[in-house]
Amino acid sequence: MALTFSSSRRSSGPPRPRYDREQVLTAGLFLLPALVVLGVFVIYPIVAAGQISLTSWNGFDPVKEFIGFDNYVRLAQDPEFWNSLLVTCVYAVGVCLLSVATGLVVALLLDAPIRGRGIYRGIYFLPAVTSSVAAAIVWKYMLDPAGFVNGLLAQVGIAGPDWLQDRWLALGALTALTVWKNLGFNAVLYLTALQALPQGVFEAAQIDGAGWWQRLRHITLPLLAPMTFFVVVQALITSFQAFDLVYVLTGGGPQGGTEVLGMLMYREAFRLGDFGYGTAIAFVTLALVLGVTLVQWRASGAGKSSLR
Amino acid sequence: MxxxxxxxxxxxxxxxxxxxxxxxxxxxxxxxxxxxxxxxxxxxxxxxxxxxWENFVKAWEAAPFGQYYLNSIVMAVGIVAGHLVLDALAAYAFARLSFPFKNAIFVVLLAALLIPTFVTIIPAYAIVADLGWIDTYWGLIVPRLADVFGIILLRQFFTSIPQEIEDAARIDGCSRIGIFFRVIVPLSTPAFATLAIFSFLFAWNDFLWPLLVTNTDEVRTIQIGLASFVGRYGTSWNYLMAGTLTATIPSIVVFLFFQRALVRGIATTGLKD
Structure with a gap:
């Protein structure tokens, strides 16, 4: 994200202590509608969620009974939560690794003057614009015991498994579906980053006799580190927020085998009516996402992307 | 060679x-x-x-897909219009005007972008329930009338418009609001197109929020209708796929027509939905 926090061009020079009255009024008028919507439905709920997670609120009672950190204590002792955490972590690792690998490979292949580049890009992007519900429905029925995948396997003499009834196969299918859906998006991100790389370094390396692999290993990949960081964080957020795909593909089953944190939260809050507990799950998810992002940020050295 | x-x-x-x-x-x-x-x-x-081909007709007769379609269109139009107006106004303020706490407000909005939906969705649902908006178009549209992604996208674009053009309009006696509508908006058509496409795809494909705030077929969107169709007609794969296909066509058509604008949007902001 190439975002800068520079204020408008006219405020260059020494800082002015006074604001132009007309400008402030216009700004207030322009900002008001968006800030009201975002304030009421996004910013305030973040604060409110912190409070709700400390209550046993069922979503309807006018009174929210304060129970301190009981919800979090209960989480720590809840085997369903630990199962969900394990499932989410395995899923997240799979999605992150495969997203980087597939996105990078497709981008590297497309980063050349080849025929039909636009067509390839269009095809690879198709799943990204398809709704999660539609995508998951199609995958669900392709993976059905009487479906397309096992039909093909049967033709070559293999008795296909019941994919969505086995815990780990179902999680694998969910991972594949997620990667399939985001492939085009990740490829476009990597492609953008590739095309912004300074060409001079590659020419210099080629003159020095560096081969294709050496250039990729020692120039391209290090220079792409910030984008890799970004793709990983996106994949991480996607998997920790996963809901639509899981809801339709497996509903969290079999026996909780694909019950990611989002599904667990949905079940606790909206099926079982425990909003306090559901919010506590959401907060733990948030803490995990932020924590892992921070570690990844430090480890990848995304802040310093210079060649060493 | x-x-x-x-x-x-x-x-x-x-x-x-x-x-x-x-x-x-x-x-x-x-x-x-x-x-x-x-x-x-x-x-x-x-x-x-x-x-x-009659499978398509049968699928549409088996479930109120027409109503779902209409609901999705109403919601998508509302959200796209909201994003275009509200995001643009806010983006202009961030791009061109100076006012107190500008950077602080912008950082708060950026930070909100990183918060998983699950954290905010329960309190947001409670607010909508308090307002009596469950099972209404209001509940589907109003909470999503503005979004941070659009503000960032348009702000980037507005900042790239030369200040001199605005100054010239000002010398000619154009007011600040006049400048916004007569100079900035016409110059930013590509950015508005990109945002409209993103917002449409987001709205059309959105699932969790419509799932929570709708209970009846009168307001259910196509994605929710489709998901419940799986439960009811799960064994009639042909009708199910006909329904799924009709629900998918609008996003694919929009994508095929506006592929360039979409890819440009990802390239400039690196963000999805």
Missing amino acids: RRSLRVNLARHVVLIAGAAFVVVPFLWMFTTALQTRAETYTNTSIFPTSWH
Whole structure:
């Protein structure tokens, strides 16, 4: 994200202590509608969620009974939560690794003057614009015991498994579906980053006799580190927020085998009516996402992307 | 020369294999939608073998897809219009005006972008319930009238418009609001197009929020209708795929027509939905 926090061009020079009255009024008028919507439905709920997670609120009672950190204590002792955490972590690792690998490979292949580049890009992007519900429905029925995948396997003499009834196969299918859906998006991100790389370094390396692999290993990949960081964080957020795909593909089953944190939260809050507990799950998810992002940020050295 | 030809051929082979993996589910959906029910259970072809177009009619009769479609259109139009107006106004303030706490407000908005939906969704649901907006278009639209992504996208674009153009309009006696509508907005058509496409795709494909705030077919969107269709007609694969296909067509059409604007949007902001 190439975002800068520079204020408008006219405020260059020494800082002015006074604001132009007309400008402030216009700004207030322009900002008001968006800030009201975002304030009421996004910013305030973040604060409110912190409070709700400390209550046993069922979503309807006018009174929210304060129970301190009981919800979090209960989480720590809840085997369903630990199962969900394990499932989410395995899923997240799979999605992150495969997203980087597939996105990078497709981008590297497309980063050349080849025929039909636009067509390839269009095809690879198709799943990204398809709704999660539609995508998951199609995958669900392709993976059905009487479906397309096992039909093909049967033709070559293999008795296909019941994919969505086995815990780990179902999680694998969910991972594949997620990667399939985001492939085009990740490829476009990597492609953008590739095309912004300074060409001079590659020419210099080629003159020095560096081969294709050496250039990729020692120039391209290090220079792409910030984008890799970004793709990983996106994949991480996607998997920790996963809901639509899981809801339709497996509903969290079999026996909780694909019950990611989002599904667990949905079940606790909206099926079982425990909003306090559901919010506590959401907060733990948030803490995990932020924590892992921070570690990844430090480890990848995304802040310093210079060649060493 | 011959080596580069080989490399190129290898590239195409890998790309085509990948493209096949990507496209097969779409072909299978199309093929299945046109089959008889008996055929669907034995089919191993991804290309159509029979052409029962009446499946589409039957699917639409089996569930109120027309109503779902209408609801999705109403919601999408509301959200797109909201994003175009509210995001643009806010983006202009961030791009061009100076006012107190400008950077602080912008950082708070950016930070909110990183918060998972799950954290905010329960309190947001409670607010909508308090307002009596469950099962109404209000509940589907109003909470999503503005979004941070659009503000960032448009702010980037507005900042790139030369200040001199604005100054000239000002000297000619144009007011601040006049400048916004007569100078900035006409110059920013590509950015507005990009935002409109993103917002439409987001709205059309959105699932969790409409799932929570709708209970009846009168306001259910197409994605929710589709998900409940799975439960009711799960064994009629041909109708199910016909319904899924009709629900998917608008996003694919929008994408095919506006692919460039979409890819440009990802390239400039690196963000999805």
